[in-house]
Structure formats: C-alpha cells, structure tokens
Amino acid sequence: MVEAIKSGWITFKSIFIGMGVTIRHFFGPSVTLQYPDERPVIPDKARTKLYVNIDDCIGCHLCARACPVNCIYIDTVPATSDVDLGKTSTGNPKRFWLTRFDIDMAKCMYCDLCVHPCPTNCIYMVPDYEYSEFDRTNLIYHFSNLEPAMVAEVKEKAEKEAAEKQKQREEMMRKKAEEAKKKQMEAKKPPQQNTDGETGTKSDKSDNGDS
Amino acid sequence: MTQNLLHINPIAILVHAAIPLVIILVYALVAIWAERKVAGFIQDRLGPMRVGGWHGWAQSIADLLKLIQKEDIIPNDASRFLFKFAPFMMFAASYAAFAVIPFSSSYIGSNINIGVFYLLAVTSVLTLSIIMAGWASNNKWSLLGGMRSAAQMVSYEVPTIATVLTVIVVTGSLNLMTVTEMQSGNDILGFLPNWFIFQNPFLLVAFVIFFISILAESHRVPFDLPESESELVAGYQTEYSGMRWAMFMLAEYADMLLLSLLGATLFFGGWNSPFGDFMSGPFWSFFWFMLKGLLLVFVMMWIRWTLPRYRVDQLMHICWSILIPLSFINLVLVALWEVIF
Numbered sequence: 001m002v003e004a005i006k007s008g009w010i011t012f013k014s015i016f017i018g019m020g021v022t023i024r025h026f027f028g029p030s031v032t033l034q035y036p037d038e039r040p041v042i043p044d045k046a047r048t049k050l051y052v053n054i055d056d057c058i059g060c061h062l063c064a065r066a067c068p069v070n071c072i073y074i075d076t077v078p079a080t081s082d083v084d085l086g087k088t089s090t091g092n093p094k095r096f097w098l099t100r101f102d103i104d105m106a107k108c109m110y111c112d113l114c115v116h117p118c119p120t121n122c123i124y125m126v127p128d129y130e131y132s133e134f135d136r137t138n139l140i141y142h143f144s145n146l147e148p149a150m151v152a153e154v155k156e157k158a159e160k161e162a163a164e165k166q167k168q169r170e171e172m173m174r175k176k177a178e179e180a181k182k183k184q185m186e187a188k189k190p191p192q193q194n195t196d197g198e199t200g201t202k203s204d205k206s207d208n209g210d211s
Numbered sequence: 212m213t214q215n216l217l218h219i220n221p222i223a224i225l226v227h228a229a230i231p232l233v234i235i236l237v238y239a240l241v242a243i244w245a246e247r248k249v250a251g252f253i254q255d256r257l258g259p260m261r262v263g264g265w266h267g268w269a270q271s272i273a274d275l276l277k278l279i280q281k282e283d284i285i286p287n288d289a290s291r292f293l294f295k296f297a298p299f300m301m302f303a304a305s306y307a308a309f310a311v312i313p314f315s316s317s318y319i320g321s322n323i324n325i326g327v328f329y330l331l332a333v334t335s336v337l338t339l340s341i342i343m344a345g346w347a348s349n350n351k352w353s354l355l356g357g358m359r360s361a362a363q364m365v366s367y368e369v370p371t372i373a374t375v376l377t378v379i380v381v382t383g384s385l386n387l388m389t390v391t392e393m394q395s396g397n398d399i400l401g402f403l404p405n406w407f408i409f410q411n412p413f414l415l416v417a418f419v420i421f422f423i424s425i426l427a428e429s430h431r432v433p434f435d436l437p438e439s440e441s442e443l444v445a446g447y448q449t450e451y452s453g454m455r456w457a458m459f460m461l462a463e464y465a466d467m468l469l470l471s472l473l474g475a476t477l478f479f480g481g482w483n484s485p486f487g488d489f490m491s492g493p494f495w496s497f498f499w500f501m502l503k504g505l506l507l508v509f510v511m512m513w514i515r516w517t518l519p520r521y522r523v524d525q526l527m528h529i530c531w532s533i534l535i536p537l538s539f540i541n542l543v544l545v546a547l548w549e550v551i552f
C-alpha cells in the first residue's frame with residue numbers, strides 16, 4: 001500500500017516535472033529562422049560561392065592547379081605585342097588573354113584551396129548560397145568576359161605572332177647554327193678533313209632545334 | 212424547448228440541430244491549427260506561419276481544401292460498404308453526443324433527463340466504427356489498430372463511467388443542464404465558485420481519474436495506441452485518404468472536445484462564470500463553457516507533446532488494476548461524504 005502510494009506519487013511528480021519543462025519551452029522564444037524572410041548572418045570566413053574578378057586575373061593557372069577536384073578550367077592566349085592588357089589592381093602586368101575561365105560549382109567542394117595561391121587575390125568566395133539550378137550545366141560559371149569573335153581574333157593574332165616568332169627564332173637558330181658551323185669548320189679545317197666535321201655540325205643543329 | 216418539437220417549424224429544428232455542428236467544424240479547424248502551433252512552441256519552433264498571414268491561421272482551411280480534392284482510394288479487397296460507411300458513422304456518433312451538452316444557459320440541443328447516460332451510450336458507437344474501419348480495410352495494421360482501440364475504449368469506459376457516477380451521486384440527476392445549474396454561485400470558502408471540483412476532495416480524485424480515462428478514450432497521447440504512427444503506420448486509418456480520412460480526423464477532434472466539455476460540465480461548473488453574476492448572460496455563459504472545454508483540450512495537447520506512449524500491457528494494467536479499483540473506492544467514499552455532510 002505504502003509502496004503503491006509512493007510509486008503513484010513518483011509517477012505524478014515526474015509527469016508534472018515533464019509538463020513544467022514543456023510549458024517553459026511553450027512560452028520560451030523559438031529558434032526558428034523564417035528562411036526566405038529572414039536570413040542567417042554568414043560568418044566572415046564561410047565557404048560559399050566562388051567569384052573571380054576577371055579584370056585582375058593574370059592567367060597564371062595557380063588556382064586551377066591547387067584545386068583538388070580539377071573543377072577550374074582556364075585557357076589562356078598570350079597577348080600579342082601590339083596590345084597592352086594593362087596591369088591588375090595589385091600592379092602585376094597582365095600578359096594573357098583569358099579565353100576561358102570556367103568554374104564548375106557542381107564539382108566544387110568548397111575547400112578554399114584555390115583562393116589562397118592567387119597572386120592577385122582575384123578569386124574569392126562571395127556570401128551567396130542560393131544558386132540551385134534545374135540543369136547541372138548551369139552550375140558551370142563562366143567568368144571570362146571575352147566574346148567568341150574576340151576570342152577567335154585574339155587566337156588568330158596570337159597564332160600569327162607565335163608563328164612569326166617561331167620563324168624568327170628558327171631563322172635565328174639557323175643563323176646561329178650556320179655561324180657555329182662556320183666557326184667549327186674554320187676551327188676544324190687545319191687538323192682534319194671533311195667527314196668528322198660534318199657529324200659535329202649535325203649534332204649541333206639538332207640540339208639547337210630542340211631547345 | 213424540445214418537448215414539443217413536432218409543433219415547431221422544420222427549419223427551426225434544422226437550425227437548432229446545426230448549432231453544435233457549426234461549433235464542431237469551427238473548433239476542428241482551430242484545434243488542428245492550434246495543435247500544430249502548440250507542438251511547434253513546445254519544441255521551440257513556430258509551427259505553420261505562412262498561409263493566411265498572421266501565424267498561418269488559414270493552414271487548416273488550406274489542408275481541408277487539399278483533402279477535398281484528393282482521390283478517394285478504396286482498396287480492392289476492402290469490404291466496400293463498411294469501408295465507406297465507417298468514417299461517417301464515427302462522426303455521426305460524436306456529433307449525436309453533443310445533443311445533450313448544455314452549451315450555454317439558454318441553449319442545449321436536447322434537454323433530456325438521461326443526458327449523461329445517452330452521451331455515454333452514444334459515444335460507445337465510436338468503438339464500433341473504429342473496429343468497422345479497421346476490419347473493412349483488409350489490412351493488418353488497420354485491423355491491429357482497430358482491435359487495440361476496441362480493447363482500449365471498452366476498458367477505459369469503465370473508469371470513465373465510474374467517475375461520472377461519482378458526480379451523479381452528488382447531483383442526483385442525469386440531466387447535464389441540472390448538473391450545471393447546481394454548480395452556480397460562489398459559496399465555497401466565501402469566494403470559490405460552487406464547482407464540484409472544489410466541493411469535496413474525493414471529486415478532485417475523481418476528476419484526475421476521469422481526465423486520464425478521457426485521454427485514453429479519445430486516443431490521445433500517452434494512450435494513442437490505436438493509431439501509433441511508429442508501429443502501426445496510422446492504425447485503423449491506414450487505408451483511408453481524402454475526405455474520408457478528414458472525417459476521421461474531424462470525429463476524433465470532436466470526440467476530444469466532447470469529452471473535455473463533459474469534464475467541464477461535470478467538474479468545472481459548465482457554463483457558470485467563475486465570478487458569480489459578473490459576465491453571466493447567455494452569451495457569456497457560452498464563452499465560459501467553451502473556454503473551460505478548450506483549456507482542457509489544451510492540456511490534452513500539452514500532455515501529448517510531453518509524454519511518451521504506453522505499451523499495450525501497461526495501458527491495460529493502468530486501467531484494470533489502478534484506475535478501476537480507485538474509481539470504485541472513490542465512488543463509495545463520495546457516497547459516504549454525501550451521507551455524512
């Protein structure tokens with residue numbers, strides 16, 4: 001009997017304690033954030049969407065190399081000597097056209113590793129976390145601001161210049177090689193005749209061509 | 212008012228009968244919304260916030276519209292007639308029971324002399340419709356839920372009736388209007404209203420037992436075994452969808468209100484104002500009555516979000532070896548008290 005009253009008392013006591021707890025929470029403040037109307041304050045170093053300030057990018061590929069999942073795609077074309085691409089805001093001279101600068105945010109894992117190597121601090125995270133898309137391809141962000149026509153033009157120019165340079169270089173090489181040959185010939189003439197001298201020039205020539 | 216129904220205009224009868232229906236419908240919309248709000252607040256959330264502007268007040272209206280549009284699915288192997296009929300029977304039973312509830316000092320559906328008896332008899336049809344739904348669905352969860360609910364309601368009807376009897380012993384009348392009228396006035400200790408809960412200590416015990424058993428009868432947590440989501444999917448409602456399911460919901464909330472109002476009538480002075488004659492017209496009496504009933508409903512919701520669910524054996528243990536003996540001992544003690552004082 002005493003036992004029964006005791007256990008009954010304990011039962012009621014625990015029920016009332018529990019109800020006390022719930023009623024305190026009933027009148028207490030709620031922790032709900034009404035999302036579309038209210039937004040959380042994102043911490044300073046939060047890892048969110050990437051942004052590239054393309055005007056400051058010097059096309060050094062450091063970010064692409066740092067990325068562990070290879071989701072940054074950069075194509076560069078060297079600027080021809082007749083254009084000056086100017087300098088970045090940090091004072092680095094720009095020497096490349098960025099024909100393509102894509103970041104695949106669907107692949108990105110927000111590791112922040114691409115941000116720190118950048119010499120001009122032009123790739124960084126912006127506090128935006130609402131960019132879901134219906135199509136995965138829409139998550140590939142294109143940062144390059146060159147138009148396709150421009151890209152083609154720039155490429156063509158660069159190719160021409162490169163070809164010219166290549167020609168010049170080859171010309172120079174040939175001249176050099178010829179000079180070297182002459183020298184060698186002259187140097188080698190007194191002690192020996194034809195055959196040895198010719199092999200020597202051949203190896204010289206191939207070396208030059210490679211480098 | 213109802214003695215000579217035959218001579219009254221049929222439209223008047225309809226209006227008269229529709230008043231509880233309107234109350235039930237409005238209450239159900241509010242209560243379902245309130246239940247979600249209470250759940251939210253207790254769990255430090257906000258609950259529905261968007262539909263209708265202020266605190267999502269139109270949420271249950273939106274839900275209702277959605278349910279009306281839903282397909283009415285009837286399983287192939289179900290017993291079609293019983294399956295279709297069960298929800299309506301359940302609602303009819305709880306609606307019929309409202310006939311004897313004195314909503315205000317000037318309104319009662321039917322002022323019959325056996326009010327309490329009628330109420331208890333009619334509500335036992337609820338059990339029948341739940342078994343009907345469970346069996347007709349031809350689904351093991353439904354059947355288990357139906358059986359559990361039958362066992363539970365039959366068992367808990369005993370302590371409910373025993374505690375109602377304790378009040379009847381005091382009043383000597385089965386008419387709920389008379390029961391309420393006996394509780395008017397503020398005489399206890401000079402200021403407390405003459406409600407039965409204050410009149411003698413054994414009636415307080417009776418109220419506690421009564422409240423526990425109405426929790427079980429209306430399948431509220433911690434006695435919600437018939438529809439325990441985590442074990443029986445949804446109990447006897449598993450196969451129901453759309454409007455039929457909504458009827459079950461409505462009937463359940465109506466049952467909750469019915470039993471709470473019965474509790475308010477028997478123990479808390481029904482439509483009597485707690486301040487004597489102050490604020491006591493027909494309108495105010497309705498206000499006080501609903502307030503008391505809704506407070507009890509709120510306590511039920513509050514308990515729902517506090518306590519875990521009992522096991523079947525614990526449920527039966529509580530009923531048969533604790534509540535029933537206690538309620539009968541209590542009945543005898545109340546009777547003795549009445550004889551002595």
Ligand code: SF4
Pocket residue numbers: 050066067068069070071072103107108109110111112113114115
């Ligand atoms: S944050 Fe990491 S994964 Fe994303 S682009 Fe940068 S390096 Fe790649």
Ligand code: SF4
Pocket residue numbers: 052056057058059060061062063064074117118119120121122123
């Ligand atoms: S590291 Fe910076 S400058 Fe270099 S390619 Fe990436 S974004 Fe451009």
